[in-house]
Amino acid sequence: MSEVAIRISGVCKRYGSLQALDHVDLEVRRGEFFGLLGPNGAGKTTLISSLSGLVRPDAGTLEVMGHDVVTDYRNARRNLGVVPQELVFDPFFSVRELLRIQSGYFGIRRNDAWIDEILEGLNLTAKANQNMRALSGGMKRRVLVAQALVHRPPVIVLDEPTAGVDVELRQGLWHFVRKLNTDGHTIVLTTHYLEEAQELCGRIAMLKGGRIVALDTTANLLRRFASHSLKVRVERPEVAVALGGTLTNDERVEFDFGGFDDVEPLLARLRAAEAGVTGLEIGEPDLERVFLEVINRA
Amino acid sequence: MHDPAIRETPLVGFLTLLRKEVLRFQKVGFQTVLAPVLNAVLFMLIFSHVLDRHVTVYGDIGYTSFLVPGLIMMSVLQNAFANSSSSLIQSKITGNIIFVLLPPLSYREFFAAYVIAAVLRGLLVGLGVWLVALPFVELPMAHPLWVLGFAVLGGAILGTLGVVAGIWADKFDQLAAFQNFLIMPLTMLSGVFYSIHSLPEVWQQVSHFNPFFFMIDGFRYGFFGQSDTSPWLSFAVVAACLLLLSALTLAMLARGYKLRA
Numbered sequence: 001m002s003e004v005a006i007r008i009s010g011v012c013k014r015y016g017s018l019q020a021l022d023h024v025d026l027e028v029r030r031g032e033f034f035g036l037l038g039p040n041g042a043g044k045t046t047l048i049s050s051l052s053g054l055v056r057p058d059a060g061t062l063e064v065m066g067h068d069v070v071t072d073y074r075n076a077r078r079n080l081g082v083v084p085q086e087l088v089f090d091p092f093f094s095v096r097e098l099l100r101i102q103s104g105y106f107g108i109r110r111n112d113a114w115i116d117e118i119l120e121g122l123n124l125t126a127k128a129n130q131n132m133r134a135l136s137g138g139m140k141r142r143v144l145v146a147q148a149l150v151h152r153p154p155v156i157v158l159d160e161p162t163a164g165v166d167v168e169l170r171q172g173l174w175h176f177v178r179k180l181n182t183d184g185h186t187i188v189l190t191t192h193y194l195e196e197a198q199e200l201c202g203r204i205a206m207l208k209g210g211r212i213v214a215l216d217t218t219a220n221l222l223r224r225f226a227s228h229s230l231k232v233r234v235e236r237p238e239v240a241v242a243l244g245g246t247l248t249n250d251e252r253v254e255f256d257f258g259g260f261d262d263v264e265p266l267l268a269r270l271r272a273a274e275a276g277v278t279g280l281e282i283g284e285p286d287l288e289r290v291f292l293e294v295i296n297r298a
Numbered sequence: 299m300h301d302p303a304i305r306e307t308p309l310v311g312f313l314t315l316l317r318k319e320v321l322r323f324q325k326v327g328f329q330t331v332l333a334p335v336l337n338a339v340l341f342m343l344i345f346s347h348v349l350d351r352h353v354t355v356y357g358d359i360g361y362t363s364f365l366v367p368g369l370i371m372m373s374v375l376q377n378a379f380a381n382s383s384s385s386l387i388q389s390k391i392t393g394n395i396i397f398v399l400l401p402p403l404s405y406r407e408f409f410a411a412y413v414i415a416a417v418l419r420g421l422l423v424g425l426g427v428w429l430v431a432l433p434f435v436e437l438p439m440a441h442p443l444w445v446l447g448f449a450v451l452g453g454a455i456l457g458t459l460g461v462v463a464g465i466w467a468d469k470f471d472q473l474a475a476f477q478n479f480l481i482m483p484l485t486m487l488s489g490v491f492y493s494i495h496s497l498p499e500v501w502q503q504v505s506h507f508n509p510f511f512f513m514i515d516g517f518r519y520g521f522f523g524q525s526d527t528s529p530w531l532s533f534a535v536v537a538a539c540l541l542l543l544s545a546l547t548l549a550m551l552a553r554g555y556k557l558r559a
Contacts, residue, residue: 015559052400055559074402082400088393092322104314105401147397 002066005030005155005186006051011060013046013210020046021057022210028188028203030154033181035201035218036190039295042207044190045085048159052082064155078106081148085159085190089132089140095119096128098143099150106151118146121176138169145173149180156180157188162196174200198222198287206294213298214290221294222285227256229283230263235276243269254283312407315398319415323381330419334377335426338369342431345491359522366431367445368490370424371452371517375510378420378453379460379481382412386464387473390556399558405551409461409544416457417450424449438521444529445520451536452513456481458543465556484510489518494526509539 006028013021021043028034036044049055051062053069053076061068067075090098096115103111119125122142127135132143141161148156158177162170178200181187191197197204197218204221206214214221231252234240245253255266263282270277323330346362389395398408431437439445459481467473488510494502505511506527516532519525525532551557 049559053558054396054399056554074404077400077402080400084393084396086393088396090389090394090397091392092325097321101314101318102397102401104317105311105398105403107308107310107402109310151401 003029004063005032005065006188007061007063007066008047008051009061011047011050011057011062013043013050013055013057019210021050024060024207024210024212026205026212026215028155028186030186031181031184033178033187033200033202034189035197035204036188036207037194037197037204037291038190038207043210044207045159046210047207048082048157048188048190051157052080053077078151079153079155081151081153081156083144083148083156083158083161085163087137087140087144087164089135089143091131091133094129094131095124095135095143095146098132099146102147103150108151111150114152115146115150118149121179122146123172138165141165142169142173145176154184155186155188159190160192161189162191162193170196194287194291204287206291206298208295208298211298214294218287221290222287227258228260228285230255230257230266231281231283232270232275232277233279234270235278236274239273239275240270243273243275252281311401311403312411315403315407315411316414319381319385319411320418322385323415323419330377330381331423331426334373334423335430338373338423338427339430341369342366342434346435359524360436362435363437364493364518364522365491366428366435366437367518367521368514370427370431371449371514372485372490373427374420374424374449374453375456375485375513376481377423378416378456379463379477381416381419382457382460383464383467383473383477384460385415386412386461387467387470390464391469395557405554406548409458409548409551412461413454413457413544416460417453420453420456421449440523441520441529443520445517447533448513448517448520448536451533451540452517455509455513455536455540455543458540458547462543462547462550465550468556484508487511488514489526490514509535512536 004027006026008024008026011021011024012019024043024047036047038044046055050057051064051069053073056070063069064076065079067079069076093101099115099118100111103109103115116125119128122145124139124142124146127139132140135143141164145158145161161173165173174196177187189197189201201218203217204214205212216224231248231254232240232245233252237247237251237253240253241247245255248254257263257266267277342362342365345365386395389398428437463473463476467476487505488508489505494505494511497505512527512532512535515525515527516529516536519529519532
């Protein structure tokens with residue numbers, strides 16, 4: 001059996017004059033927690049929509065667990081669960097009714113045992129018989145996750161699932177998604193919260209203008225693109241800035257450096273210039289810096 | 299993980315979508331069933347009060363008796379259209395159409411579920427109008443199968459038109475235009491309120507280009523055993539319209555028009 005959960009080959013999509021996807025090639029392996037990042041309009045949602053059959057690409061092929069999303073769409077869709085970006089719901093039904101209906105669409109009857117398990121995992125049990133209209137935004141977001149899971153898909157795509165969700169709900173959601181990943185589900189995540197992507201994703205693709213501009217493990221991206229930073233508090237910031245530092249909002253001066261061997265010479269230069277160092281902190285590379293560097297460079 | 303122990307039964311997806319569409323109109327039954335019945339009954343009371351003593355049709359049939367089958371069929375048609383069109387445009391505008399598009403449902407299953415649900419709502423409203431009218435009017439039913447056949451075919455045609463309109467329209471305003479400038483005039487000018495033999499010759503000929511006329515006329519034949527034109531001709535026209543419209547709609551759905559970009 002192939003180790004590839006998602007295979008995207010040469011996918012192009014154009015809307016009028018906008019090239020939303022431009023020859024995208026990508027493979028996501030089974031069991032991966034994969035991040036799809038990019039600025040607004042980069043093509044993330046178009047790519048996900050192509051994968052789920054909501055958008056028909058102009059060229060290229062997409063497969064989910066070896067099933068082509070066009071020629072073998074039934075099996076491709078059975079293997080895929082999508083949590084959409086928009087907070088959409090059917091106002092006519094309760095949470096449980098909605099999950100039963102969604103199970104039925106996938107050809108599954110008598111799915112209540114699994115529905116109860118999902119409701120429990122997402123802390124929705126108490127809301128099971130409430131109409132969707134009565135739920136808060138965060139609860140509706142959890143129901144969207146539950147709907148994507150009713151047919152136990154091995155591949156789950158979450159399109160900005162934490163937009164507008166408070167911290168507690170967000171952490172609960174990540175705990176649940178992490179567990180799904182540990183259980184063997186392949187997770188594809190798009191998010192604008194880069195610290196979440198850094199913490200959760202083993203591998204990341206960055207899109208800009210419909211093209212993949214970076215694709216690597218999170219660790220490699222951090223190593224390749226982001227340098228460490230040395231933040232110093234000094235008595236004479238203007239002296240430190242003259243040595244190549246950047247003044248930060250909290251009145252410190254920040255220097256980027258590649259390896260730890262660079263720290264001592266930097267401190268020596270500050271001492272020699274009589275900057276008056278009163279405190280220092282070494283900052284770890286973070287995905288936000290990587291993201292900005294990659295996107296600006298592309 | 300995808301568990302092969304989960305039994306995925308054929309047709310369950312289609313039957314679930316059909317059931318969902320029926321539940322949708324049941325949950326707002328006052329608006330979707332009782333209100334149209336009341337509308338039709340008001341038409342019947344007003345027109346029968348004004349015209350019953352002055353007009354007879356097909357020789358000895360009183361005007362109210364003549365009117366009621368037309369009102370029943372008009373209710374069937376209008377509600378079948380309203381069901382599929384309003385469900386689709388609401389789902390599109392609120393975005394929850396995505397829940398129907400993500401699962402492994404084929405476009406044929408999609409089409410069949412929306413049209414059958416539309417027919418069921420049309421039949422339910424038609425049945426309601428018939429039951430409420432019974433105490434007020436003597437209404438024979440000479441050929442029940444013709445009655446049922448035309449109600450189902452007519453409801454299916456309007457349910458299909460509702461699918462087209464619901465998918466085509468991007469806002470409620472466009473849907474209202476479709477309903478008010480196409481469906482309503484064709485229904486009103488189809489012989490619901492009159493026999494086309496009471497029209498001047500030229501308008502009689504024009505009426506034969508309105509497929510709604512054949513739906514109403516064939517349906518009325520089922521009640522009285524008499525009609526303005528042969529029921530077989532009406533059946534042929536209505537069946538051909540349904541086949542043609544269904545083929546066009548299925549082609550539209552297969553292309554993913556306005557549903558899959």
